[in-house]
Amino acid sequence: VLVSCVAPARTFEPYEADAVSTAEDALAASETALLAVEASEKDNVTAPYLSVVLAESEESAGGVQGQFDSIQPPGTEGDALRDELDKLLDDATQVLEELRVHVRRGELEKLPAIAKPLEEVSKKLDEFARAHER
Amino acid sequence: MKKLIEITLGILTAIGGFVDIGDLVANAESGARFKMSLAWVVIVGVIGIMVFAEMAGRVAAVSGRPVFSLVRERLGAKMALANLFASFFINFLTLAAEIAGVALALQLVSSVNYLLLIPFVAFAVWLVIWRVRFSMMEKVFGLLGLLLLAFAVALWRFGPDWGALLGNATHPSVPFGEGHPTYFYFAIALFGAAMTPYEVFFFSSGAIEEKWTKSDLLVERMNVYIGFALGGILSLAIMALCASILSPRGITVDSLSQVALPVAFVLGKVGLALLLLGVFAATFGAALETGLSAGYTVSQYLGWQWGKFVRPVEAPRFHLVTLVSIVLGALLVLTSIDPIKVTEYSIVLSAAALPLTYFPILIVANDPDYMGDNVNSWLSNSFGTVYLCLLIVVSIATIPLMILTKAGS
Numbered sequence: 271v272l273v274s275c276v277a278p279a280r281t282f283e284p285y286e287a288d289a290v291s292t293a294e295d296a297l298a299a300s301e302t303a304l305l306a307v308e309a310s311e312k313d314n315v316t317a318p319y320l321s322v323v324l325a326e327s328e329e330s331a332g333g334v335q336g337q338f339d340s341i342q343p344p345g346t347e348g349d350a351l352r353d354e355l356d357k358l359l360d361d362a363t364q365v366l367e368e369l370r371v372h373v374r375r376g377e378l379e380k381l382p383a384i385a386k387p388l389e390e391v392s393k394k395l396d397e398f399a400r401a402h403e404r
Numbered sequence: 405m406k407k408l409i410e411i412t413l414g415i416l417t418a419i420g421g422f423v424d425i426g427d428l429v430a431n432a433e434s435g436a437r438f439k440m441s442l443a444w445v446v447i448v449g450v451i452g453i454m455v456f457a458e459m460a461g462r463v464a465a466v467s468g469r470p471v472f473s474l475v476r477e478r479l480g481a482k483m484a485l486a487n488l489f490a491s492f493f494i495n496f497l498t499l500a501a502e503i504a505g506v507a508l509a510l511q512l513v514s515s516v517n518y519l520l521l522i523p524f525v526a527f528a529v530w531l532v533i534w535r536v537r538f539s540m541m542e543k544v545f546g547l548l549g550l551l552l553l554a555f556a557v558a559l560w561r562f563g564p565d566w567g568a569l570l571g572n573a574t575h576p577s578v579p580f581g582e583g584h585p586t587y588f589y590f591a592i593a594l595f596g597a598a599m600t601p602y603e604v605f606f607f608s609s610g611a612i613e614e615k616w617t618k619s620d621l622l623v624e625r626m627n628v629y630i631g632f633a634l635g636g637i638l639s640l641a642i643m644a645l646c647a648s649i650l651s652p653r654g655i656t657v658d659s660l661s662q663v664a665l666p667v668a669f670v671l672g673k674v675g676l677a678l679l680l681l682g683v684f685a686a687t688f689g690a691a692l693e694t695g696l697s698a699g700y701t702v703s704q705y706l707g708w709q710w711g712k713f714v715r716p717v718e719a720p721r722f723h724l725v726t727l728v729s730i731v732l733g734a735l736l737v738l739t740s741i742d743p744i745k746v747t748e749y750s751i752v753l754s755a756a757a758l759p760l761t762y763f764p765i766l767i768v769a770n771d772p773d774y775m776g777d778n779v780n781s782w783l784s785n786s787f788g789t790v791y792l793c794l795l796i797v798v799s800i801a802t803i804p805l806m807i808l809t810k811a812g813s
Contacts, residue, residue, distance in 0.1 A: 291813075294581075294654065301653040302662055305669060314672040318515035319680075323661045330658065396654060403581060 285341065285348050286402050289355050292338040293399040299331040300362050300392040303369055307385040310378055321373045328366035335359040355398060361391045415631040422635025423552055423642075424690035425505030425660075426498065426751040428683065429744055430597040431639045432663040434590050435646030436656050437582065440573035443640055445591045449598025450636030452794075454628050455787045456762050459769040459780065460604040461624040464611035467774045471608040472704035474774060475764040487764055488705045490757035492698065495602045497750035499694035500733035503529065504743030505687035508660040512680055519738060526734035529691045530727055538613040538712040545689030551682030556641040558670040564648035572647070589805045589812045592798055593748060596755030598639070599795075602697040604765065609700040613713050618778070645670075658744055691730075698729035748811065756802040758795040766792060 306323040309315045315323075335356070343352045365388040372380050434442045460471045467474065476484035506525045507518035514521075532541055578587045607628075616624060646657065649666040657663060664683070668676040696712075703710035703722040710722040737743055766788045769780045780788065806812075 295656070297654045298656045298658075301655045302665065305649075305653060305655070305665055309665070309669045312672070315668045315676060316513075316673055319512050319661070319664070319668065319676060321515045322512055323665065326659050326661055 280344060282344050282347050282351075283404070285344050286351060287404070288338060288341055289351055290399050290402050292334045293355060293358070293395045293402075295334040296331045296359055296362050297392055297395040297399065299327040299334075299366065300388050300395065302330075303327040303366055304385055304388055304392065307369065307381045311382050317373065317376065317378065320378070321370075324366065324369045324373050328363065328370050331359065331363045331366055335363060351402075358391055358395050358398060362388065362395065365391065415626055415634070422632055423549065423638055423686050424498075424600070425501050425687050425747050426597040426600060427639055428505075428642065428660070428663055428686070429657070429747045430590075430593045430751055431642040432646045432650075433657040434594055435643035436650040436662075438579060438587065438590060439647040439651050440569050440644060441576040441579065441587070442591055442594055443573035443643060444576060445594040446598060446636055446639050446643065448794075449595045450632060450639070451787070452595075452791045453599045453603060454632050455784065455791055456599075456765055457604050457607050457632065458625060458628045459765050459784065459788065460608040461611050461616070461628065462621060462778060463765070463769050463775065464608040465616040465620055465624055466618055466776065466778045468612070468617070469774075470605075470612050470700065470704050471765055471768060472605060472701055473707075474768045476705055478768050478771060478774070479764055483764065484705055487760050488701055490760040491601050491605065492701055494600075494750060494754040494757050495605075495694050495697050495701065496729060496733060497746060497753065498600060498602055499691060499698060499729060500736040501743060501747040501750050502687050502691035502694055503730070503733050504737040504746060505660065506684060506691055507737075508743060509680055509684040509687060512661055512664060518743070519740060522734050522738055525688075525691075526730050529688070529695055530730050532688075533692060533695055533712075533726055533730075534716060534723070538610070541692055542610065542689075545685045545692065548685030549682055549689055551678045552638060552686055553641075554667050554671060554675050554679040554682060555645055556638060558667045558675060559641050559645045559648070562645065562648060562666075562670045564644065569644050569647065583809075585805055586809045586812055588801070589752075589809045592755045592802050592805060593752050593812065595798060596751040596753075596758070596802075598636070599758055599762075600751065600754050601757065601761040602694050604761065605697045605700055606693045609696070609704075609711065613711055615713070621778075660744070695726050695730050695733075699723065699726035745811075752802060752806060752811070756799045759792065759799050762788075762795055763792060 303324055306315060306320055306327075310320050338359070339352075339356070343349050365385065368384050369381060372384060431446070463471050463474065472484070472488075475487060503522060503525050504518065506529075507521040510516070510521050510525070511518040578584055611620075611624065642663075645666045646663075649669060650657065650662070655662065660683070664676060664679055667679045699722040700710055702725045703719070708721045709719040711719060716723050737746060766780075766785075768774060769788075770785065772779050
């Protein structure tokens, strides 16, 4: 409990560090899903396994977004940063949600097309993290 | 010929039994975040567990008594009680993590939520401990655990940049974006995973279960020096595979499904199926070992009849402690606490308690009253002393680093 406590960000720097950490976690979830879909395209994974991987990726991305949104932005600069990152996180979780829905319906052949926008989101999350890393 | 088969089987069992949920998570997580920069810790940890497991096995084979019982006799009830509390608590967390690990492996096969599977897993663990012969259960799960070699095969098939991996391992550095405290926190996690206390208690008690004597010291040493060393190489293969496939994509590991993903990506469905069977066997085997270790430590401290070499009716309190530990371990993970976090805490906290486990072993292994001519050599004592100093440093640094890095996050 002690180690998972998150103090509210009072200045921009720690808030920005939280944003970077959130972007990296969301990137990890997105890239996991992309790798799993790539493996699925090559018929390298079973449907139950793929279903678990994609559901966990969605849960992970949603979780970090919820955690980040619960932090009070320290000012207008923080608001802008939050809006920028939230847009990317919304895009990522939306694709991950669609992937989970389709894998549970057994529509594995549709997954590569559904996952396509996630490549761009993933790239932007990476750029965001690099741009704000100190 | 019979001896050779016995030695080979022992070594194979030791390799398969070396890796458990803690090793899987710690090695994969470290590889994904730090590439091979922490490979040296695996080597240091494997040498450490070899040094102390050899001592514990030798003590049991020569004296005919398990280490825990001798610790109480040699160092007194108070010192042994501190040892018991620390070891039992860490062992309990590890047991809970292993039960969750089995359920997670089954979830990856069936996509049934792991929480629904935990009661069945706990029952199966208890049933095997109750019904199956010690040597049978050790060999079956140890040998099936060899399927984890799928990690090494996948690494070889993937064809990574071996030079870069080696360079990274021999010239460790903290990657950009990671701090030194986090680096050392993960070093401690890896060290704790390699030197988990239950391994020596189980090894020592197992020597009694298998009725080892002085004449079995060769088998004992082969198991430790070859089996554990090859188990360490398997740990490095997990780290290298995750460093090669997950790290370049920015994937950090926080679930068992991610640990298996590189193998599926490279080897396909057959490789994935074999790996998941290996993960199941490794975690189930470790759940049996930690379940038994709970009974071993408490019974040996209190002087109760213990072990599977007697019928359950002759060791009821030993079996009761084992059963209660399994039930409580299952209840802990049923609270929906993140099982990977339980695993991480179990290995990190085990690092904090390591001196309490290993110091008494070093003392007993040097006592001629118990060991006769088989007391520690100067080489064993040199390694033992150096490692004891290291264990003390690690145990002091663990909790501050845990708080400072928010448990490595």
